[in-house]
Amino acid sequence: MMWKDWGAPERKFARGESGIVVTDGRVIEGYASLFGKRDQGGDVVQPGAYKASLAALGAADRRVKMLWQHDPAQPIGVWDDVREDGVGLWVKGRILTEVDKGREAVALLAAGAIDGLSIGYRTVKAERNGKGQRLLSELELWEVSLVTFPMLPEARVSAKGDDPDGDTWRSLAAILADAAQAMAGRT
Numbered sequence: 001m002m003w004k005d006w007g008a009p010e011r012k013f014a015r016g017e018s019g020i021v022v023t024d025g026r027v028i029e030g031y032a033s034l035f036g037k038r039d040q041g042g043d044v045v046q047p048g049a050y051k052a053s054l055a056a057l058g059a060a061d062r063r064v065k066m067l068w069q070h071d072p073a074q075p076i077g078v079w080d081d082v083r084e085d086g087v088g089l090w091v092k093g094r095i096l097t098e099v100d101k102g103r104e105a106v107a108l109l110a111a112g113a114i115d116g117l118s119i120g121y122r123t124v125k126a127e128r129n130g131k132g133q134r135l136l137s138e139l140e141l142w143e144v145s146l147v148t149f150p151m152l153p154e155a156r157v158s159a160k161g162d163d164p165d166g167d168t169w170r171s172l173a174a175i176l177a178d179a180a181q182a183m184a185g186r187t
Contacts, residue, residue: 026077026106029092032117032144043126043134050084052124053141065143066093068101070120072143076102079144089119091144105146118147 035047057064064082068074079093095109096102108114125138 026095026097026102027092028077028095028109028146029081029090030117031088032082032091032119033089035086035088038133041134042132043136045088045139046135046137047086048084049136049139050089050141052138053121054082054084057141064091064141066095067120067143067145068105069147070118070143070145074101075099076105076146082141082144089141089144091117095146109146114146114148116147116149118145119143120145 033045033050035045035049038044064079065072065075066077066079068076076099077093077095079091081090081092083090095105097106105114119139119141120143122140122142123136123138124140126134126136128134
């Protein structure tokens with residue numbers, strides 16, 4: 001059975017509270033999904049929602065795909081570690097800089113132009129509560145994408161990576177704030 005036979009994939013965009021971390025210019029990690037947070041579509045992913053899917057992928061010796069903007073024709077890397085913890089769905093992987101879109105993604109992450117992760121999945125079990133929310137209790141995870149517009153706007157992301165001096169890259173907002181403060185001190 002092909003994925004298209006299971007219905008249209010759903011997607012959730014998350015700006016991980018811990019941020020997307022970039023090291024060695026191409027290794028990224030962060031939260032692709034946060035438990036208990038209502039997204040703009042009214043959905044709330046419950047703890048344990050990915051457990052069965054991750055177990056099935058592991059048993060079949062398959063991986064969650066890393067895509068660019070949910071485009072199945074544009075894989076940009078591999079997720080080496082995908083797991084649930086107390087916060088949500090944590091991912092760590094490598095962007096392949098040998099791929100054109102991979103090089104672009106690394107540059108956009110470093111500049112702070114891209115700061116979101118998004119999941120592509122099929123809902124297996126969900127129920128509605130009295131608050132207009134859909135509680136997602138079991139999901140079949142297909143892919144995690146780097147995206148421009150995440151669905152959870154209250155969460156923050158910063159891109160970090162090692163530089164030769166041992167410092168880390170900071171979020172663009174922090175750099176601009178420091179620059180504004182320095183300029184104010186000169187007048």
